[in-house]
Amino acid sequence: MAKLIECIPNFSEGKDEKIINGLVEVAKSVPGVTLLDYSSDTSHNRSVFTLVGDVDGIQEVAFQLVKFASENIDMTKHQGEHPRMGATDVVPFVPVKDIDVAETVEISKKVAERIANELNIPIFLYEDSASTPARKNLAKVRKGQFEGMPEKLLQEEWAPDYGERKIHPTAGVTAVGVRMPLVAFNVNLDTDNIEIANKIARIVRGSSGGYKYCKGIGVMLEDRNVAQVSMNMVNFEKTPLYRVMETIRFEAARYGVNIIGSEVIGLTPAKALIDCAEYYLQVEEFDYDKQVLENHLLN
Amino acid sequence: MAKLIECIPNFSEGKDEKIINGLVEVAKSVPGVTLLDYSSDTSHNRSVFTLVGDVDGIQEVAFQLVKFASENIDMTKHQGEHPRMGATDVVPFVPVKDIDVAETVEISKKVAERIANELNIPIFLYEDSASTPARKNLAKVRKGQFEGMPEKLLQEEWAPDYGERKIHPTAGVTAVGVRMPLVAFNVNLDTDNIEIANKIARIVRGSSGGYKYCKGIGVMLEDRNVAQVSMNMVNFEKTPLYRVMETIRFEAARYGVNIIGSEVIGLTPAKALIDCAEYYLQVEEFDYDKQVLENHLLN
16 A cells, blocks of 8 residues: 655746746656645736655655745745745645554654755645644744744744744745645535625634634625625535535525535545535445445555 | 446345455456446345446456456356346446547447357347437346347347347346436435335326436335325436425325335435536526636546
């Protein structure tokens, strides 16, 4: 059984094709690694890569990508809507197959240490790799952004986990950590009232009292005149998609509003959807690992 | 992209451990092939093996298993509840990955020809490999069973597709063909009235006017005192599981009966369940091949 790890590094460059193509070249150059997807957003000025690989390959490709970004992206000139603190802003690792969170955390720490030692980029460990509860949340780690990092690193509680207390002059600071696979799940309502989507988002998301592993906001789909509850499901095993779907359904009903559809954006683990099929079909005693044909074909 | 084919041969031996273990040994001996599962039923006196392999491996293992069965199972002495006509009763092939039905049919014919030529077992091609519409249905091909085959082979319309018009003296006749993956799906009702399950089975199954790719009967779960609609979904893309589920729900309602659960038995392709999640979650524009992470990991 071969261990497989996903890595989804975020780079602070979404416009310059030469740099993006250079990252793609690096991503494809490491044996044992497959580049599944990459996308760039010009208004965010940011690119997200999705890679999967074996234990050695994923460490090497993560390091080489951070190295290339540090040599080619200059944060002193970076502008974009998305919060960011480094040329490589964040390097999340996700255990995919035959490997647990603890072992993946060890791998994330090895990569973090190598980046700090060889590239002189200070590293914050976040999420499951975090050294303190205060560092679990990426938004808190990144607060102050690139411009505020020189000062933040000197604050007593914000010494980096690896590297020195000063930013890399052009590559800034990078966050490295292990998280569960994230599913981007949006539910569309038959209303053009964004306030209803906002109210429901507050009900289902963990931060305001809803489901712990759901993040959400109300969004207006301007082209369709449809209000949407836009969510990140950050642990689909503990907060499954069907549960927020049914909660949105009964909360929307009080306004006479119905669900008209949903969106699953980008890659999703099969289990996030099969768990929902099990619920709706009321399947008794289904064994995901044993009964799904494809699970026997991965090796 | 590596082509993968599943093979699910059925053997007319479900009691003799020496013979079953011998089949297991053969199943494990061919490179490029994985034995996913096997199970034996003593009242049926029958064993079902589930293998998956590449194009060369699956052909070789199918032939070697039929050879071993022909040398070790004597149909003149076989008794069991399940209809059967050969030591290897049926050899279904299922396209699993990066291969279509047409190419799998060609592979099934090569295996069929080799069995006839080298082992002197006459072969009927069935389902998607069938040479005439009358031979598509395995039950019709097998009608008369082992004991009736000598006479059947001499009938004008029942010349075998490969081999001579006389049975192998101890191994009988074998059916070889390509079919879609089958999902065994049972729906449990909150009634002990088997007649309601029977009525609903007749409504949903294709043979009596229901969904073309659903086969079904009513069954009593004696230990739970629960009536069940027991089904084989023979093409889950054309007749999806959720559609029979919802049909059973509204048909049961006329008797004041509810669904209390369902069972998915044995192996199922992920897509059969993910299609249901898409329906119930009302997902717009989901691309199964591209958006399911695991599909990028199979190679």
